[in-house]
Structures are given as structure tokens and as C-alpha cells.
Amino acid sequence: MNITLKAKLLTVLPKLLALGMRNLEDFLSSFPEAKTRSAVLTLYDENGRMSIYVGFEGDKLAVREVDPENPPYATTYMTMHVDVFIALLKNKIDFRAAYLHDLVDVKSNDGLPPSYHFLLWAAFFDRVAELLK
């Protein structure tokens, strides 16, 4: 377990809770493409990495921590420094700017180009940023 990384995430706990208290299913229903997509989000810092799986299992949204060394299949693998993730949640940086400045890496596992996923994820992060304002 990467303690320093999780401690950093605690600084945005209120944001994460605010997001969690929304009806995520309703939120995601405005993104029909989300139903056919899944992601493993890997956050890292100088001490290590942690990964979170986000995706639909049947009709249910699943969010759980997974082993970064052995992640489950997901249509996209997204990797960023934990400070970038925190800056995104705090609306200090735009997801598109982060990607275009090479601060976010997106890999595709379903044959579609990574930039295709990036464009759709960007719309998703816009909505997340709006919710967290």
C-alpha cells in the first residue's frame, strides 16, 4: 500500500465524497458511451502507484482498487501523477490541458486510438469539474 499517495488523496476527500454522494448512475446516464467503456486509473508518486478500476458490470457501476501490477481488462488505462489528479479535482487544471501538456497518459485496449478515448474522457471530466465547483 502506498501510504504517501493515499495521504495526498485525503486532501481531496471532501471532493471525492461530494462526488460519491451524487447519484453516479444518473450522472453516468448522461454519458451513454460510459456503459461500454471501462478504465483503470493509475495514480503514482515518488513512492509507488495505486490503481482504481471504474466500469459497468452488467448495469451496475463498479469502482474498486485493483493491483497496479496486474490490472483487470479495461477499455482504457489512464495514468497520471497524484498531484495532477488532485489538481483536476480542485479545478486547478483542465483535463485537456493536462493531456496536451503530457501530464496524462491514455492507453487504449479496444483497438480505438487513445486520442479517441481522450476526447470522450475530456467531456466526462468537464462534467466532473462542473459537479465539484
Added chain:
Amino acid sequence: MIPILITSGKGGVGKSTIAVNLAVALAKHSRVSFLDADLMDPVAHLFFNVNKEKLGEYGKMLKPLQVNENIEFMGLGPFVPRGVGVALNYEKTADFVVTLLKFVHWTGDYLIVDTPPGSIDVNVKLLKELEGRARAVLVGEPHPFALEDNLRMFDLLRLYDVDVRAVVLNKYDMFVKEVAERVAGEYEKLGVPVIKILFDKELQVRVKPELFKDVAEVVA
């Protein structure tokens, strides 16, 4: 769908202005798709007044943004925050080219591609992906520097079997007459029609497709 590259060996010669006006001219009789492939410095969306909106999908393809009944648009411009520098490495750049060219549900009779300037790697990637199916308009200004760059670009277009339909010499009357005539003569040796467009300051504020009727005729 016929891809038409609006391209140049040199930057700042008016490619985007010509591409947009040509798109509007062609859209009078056809459906036109418009791809702004200038990933680092996109501006075409400003001419079309395309706003950022939630991007949709059509199957496993992105839906282009609708400009009007006959013109659809896709490019990074509407999706990149204003003032943010685009620091894409080649791998990401090439990936965007593939997405915008092959994973957008284009429905036009023509696909106008506003390219970045120069015989650079992005353009080579574009040319490879188009696999010799494209037509092109080579844009320049009538001065020797643009000529040098465009001769290289012309060679590159020919190398990838692009059908160069015209050379457009933009703002023709803004340059020293003797120089302009000499440069135009050099372009004429390439064996493609040379179309001279006179400077029109109104093009800064509105499209004037009637000025590009000749260009539309040779590419259609």
C-alpha cells in the same frame, strides 16, 4: 468522399482562410466535411463559429460537429482550452491524425483537410493515411521564400500520389509586381493551374466564397 488537402510548405499564407471559403463554396451544391488537421495551431473553428459541445458517438465513431445543414466539422480547436499550448509528441500527434481522419463519422461528398504548414511529420502521416486518394490545393504567396518551401511540398505531395489540382497564390497584389510575376512563372512550370487571389481585407471578418469559385471548380 473525396479528400481535398489545403496545404502549403509555408505558414501564414492563408490556408485556413482558403479552406473555409472553399468549403462554403462547395457546400452550395454538396455536403462538405471539414477536418482541421492543424493540431498545434487550430483556427478554422473560429471562422465557422463552432462551439465546444459534448462530443457524441455514432457506433464506434465520433460524431462531427454540425456547422450548418451542409457543413460538418472536426478538429482539436473547439476542444482545446484557449491559450493552452499543444505539446504533443509525434506518437500522440499521429494518433490524433488517425482519430480525426478515420474514427469520425464523416458524411460529406468532400473532406476538406486544413493541414499544418510544411513538409513535416504530421503531414507525412496524413499523406500516408490518405493512401493516394487525395486531391490538393497548394497555397502560397508570390515571393521566393514561399516558392522554395512549396517546391518541397509539391514534391512530397507527388511522392504520395496526391492529385495537385491547383496552386493558389494568395494576396497576389500585395507583393512587388516583377517578383510576383517571376514566382508565378516558376509555379506555372509545375504543370498545374495557377490561380491568383487578390488581397481582400473583408476576408478577415467574413467568408466570401465567390472569390474562390475558380478553386472550387478545379478541385470538384
